[in-house]
Amino acid sequence: MSIYQQIDCMPIHWDVSFELRDEFVLNGFFLYSLLLEKAEQRTPLHLSHHETSQRDRLKGALEVRNKAMEGIGQEAYTHACDLCFVVIKDEAGKECESQFSFGILYH
Numbered sequence: 001m002s003i004y005q006q007i008d009c010m011p012i013h014w015d016v017s018f019e020l021r022d023e024f025v026l027n028g029f030f031l032y033s034l035l036l037e038k039a040e041q042r043t044p045l046h047l048s049h050h051e052t053s054q055r056d057r058l059k060g061a062l063e064v065r066n067k068a069m070e071g072i073g074q075e076a077y078t079h080a081c082d083l084c085f086v087v088i089k090d091e092a093g094k095e096c097e098s099q100f101s102f103g104i105l106y107h
Contacts, residue, residue, distance in 0.1 A: 023055065027054040027055060027058065030058050030062060031054075031058060034058070034061050034062070034065065037065060045061065046061070047060075047061060048060070
């Protein structure tokens with residue numbers, strides 16, 4: 001008998017569902033990501049205890065992290081690997097640098 005079959009036949013009545021919804025997965029991923037980043041920085045993660053949902057609790061911390069990651073905040077921002085940076089020739093045969101992450105051609 002699998003654990004899931006055992007849960008279904010347990011005499012205990014739970015007030016919550018065992019259903020795994022997409023918002024639970026996303027909230028878990030975001031929380032785990034924030035915790036990993038804070039562990040790397042050796043700083044505490046502060047979240048509000050007065051919000052009505054986990055999404056709202058995480059919103060402020062995610063906004064701060066996203067703002068810090070913009071532009072040069074990314075660890076590999078200035079790298080130039082063969083997957084995202086190549087030199088190609090345009091229609092006139094002039095060499096152009098192409099950064100595929102941005103889709104921009106530089107002459």
